[in-house]
Amino acid sequence: MLREIEKRQDRTRRKIVRISEQIPMVGTRAFGIVDMGTNVIELRPTSLCPLSCIFCSVNAGPRSRVRWAEYIVDPDILIEAVREVVHYKNCKRVEIHIDGMGEPGTYPYLVELVQGVREIENVQVISMQTRLVTFNERKLAELAEAGVDRFNVSVDAVDPGRARYLSGTEWYNIGRVIELVRFVVESTRSDVIFTPVWVPGINDEEMPRIIELAKSLKIGKKWPPVLIQKYVPHRHGRKVPTREMSWNEFFRRLRELEKVYNIKLVPSIEDFNIHKERSLPIVYRRGEVVKVRIVERGIFVNEYLAVPLKLSGSTVHDRVITVIASSKLEDLLIGQRVRVRIVENRNNIYIAEPLDF
Numbered sequence: 001m002l003r004e005i006e007k008r009q010d011r012t013r014r015k016i017v018r019i020s021e022q023i024p025m026v027g028t029r030a031f032g033i034v035d036m037g038t039n040v041i042e043l044r045p046t047s048l049c050p051l052s053c054i055f056c057s058v059n060a061g062p063r064s065r066v067r068w069a070e071y072i073v074d075p076d077i078l079i080e081a082v083r084e085v086v087h088y089k090n091c092k093r094v095e096i097h098i099d100g101m102g103e104p105g106t107y108p109y110l111v112e113l114v115q116g117v118r119e120i121e122n123v124q125v126i127s128m129q130t131r132l133v134t135f136n137e138r139k140l141a142e143l144a145e146a147g148v149d150r151f152n153v154s155v156d157a158v159d160p161g162r163a164r165y166l167s168g169t170e171w172y173n174i175g176r177v178i179e180l181v182r183f184v185v186e187s188t189r190s191d192v193i194f195t196p197v198w199v200p201g202i203n204d205e206e207m208p209r210i211i212e213l214a215k216s217l218k219i220g221k222k223w224p225p226v227l228i229q230k231y232v233p234h235r236h237g238r239k240v241p242t243r244e245m246s247w248n249e250f251f252r253r254l255r256e257l258e259k260v261y262n263i264k265l266v267p268s269i270e271d272f273n274i275h276k277e278r279s280l281p282i283v284y285r286r287g288e289v290v291k292v293r294i295v296e297r298g299i300f301v302n303e304y305l306a307v308p309l310k311l312s313g314s315t316v317h318d319r320v321i322t323v324i325a326s327s328k329l330e331d332l333l334i335g336q337r338v339r340v341r342i343v344e345n346r347n348n349i350y351i352a353e354p355l356d357f
């Protein structure tokens with residue numbers, strides 16, 4: 001599967017970058033660890049995806065025209081990074097949520113990653129966001145055995161044609177996805193919940209069908225079975241020409257569906273046991289100038305990955321920085337030491353502009 005995706009990515013002239021230990025695991029959304037200051041740690045092993053969903057907020061997959069790099073992270077580096085962050089947070093009930101700017105199922109070392117993370121003290125839950133399309137029954141049984149507690153399965157339509165259309169992929173087969181969900185629920189220790197994206201005007205009539213499917217499959221034994229996401233257009237994401245729902249309208253319609261189908265669709269944070277925990281330290285402030293080495297392409301065209309010249313060797317304190325500069329400067333920039341100014345820092349995700357070019 002990985003080789004097939006690599007071939008497809010080649011055709012779009014994207015570079016697949018293997019992330020080694022020289023690059024910090026915190027600082028970008030494209031790979032590594034994202035910390036939102038709670039007991040849930042997001043783990044992002046790869047940005048590869050075989051689908052091209054028409055609403056994809058991160059513009060992944062073969063049809064993307066705005067990405068020029070994809071990443072695969074060495075599993076040992078990720079496991080060690082998680083160990084450090086869990087230790088730093090010093091809380092008892094950590095959830096590791098494997099997701100990313102791609103489909104985690106494309107990651108070739110997924111079972112090893114789950115096994116490694118499972119052994120870390122205080123990791124209570126391992127969950128994974130997936131569309132299941134890269135898995136078969138054997139792989140799902142291995143992942144369940146390795147320690148996945150919950151698969152958050154993105155199912156956006158039950159009707160096969162509508163599901164194919166939303167996935168932007170001719171070969172997408174919702175029937176097979178449902179078969180795999182049934183297998184997980186009936187034959188493994190893992191739970192499943194559905195996490196559809198509601199794109200108004202495109203899959204309105206599919207939401208009731210997804211709820212009914214969830215009920216008939218008896219998913220969501222420990223968690224609310226359906227967690228509907230609101231379609232929100234993003235800066236780099238693929239846009240659907242539709243009217244965006246306001247948050248008020250979204251929640252009102254969820255409450256209406258709750259009444260009709262006698263199901264909880266607006267979960268409380270207690271349902272998923274999410275609570276505030278110690279955040280990783282903010283290392284750079286906006287406006288701060290940092291000396292870095294540009295090491296690789298960033299995920300989107302006109303972005304580069306940069307590593308500060310001064311590193312501590314600790315995941316808790318080291319950051320990778322995304323530097324915005326023209327893709328035409330690639331040959332000149334990669335490998336260079338430059339000064340950059342931090343222009344954005346949200347949740348320890350750093351964006352900078354170069355000062356020396």
Ligand code: SF4
Nearest residue numbers: 049051053056060102
């Ligand atoms: S929404 Fe998920 S599965 Fe679909 S293209 Fe984006 S990353 Fe891939």
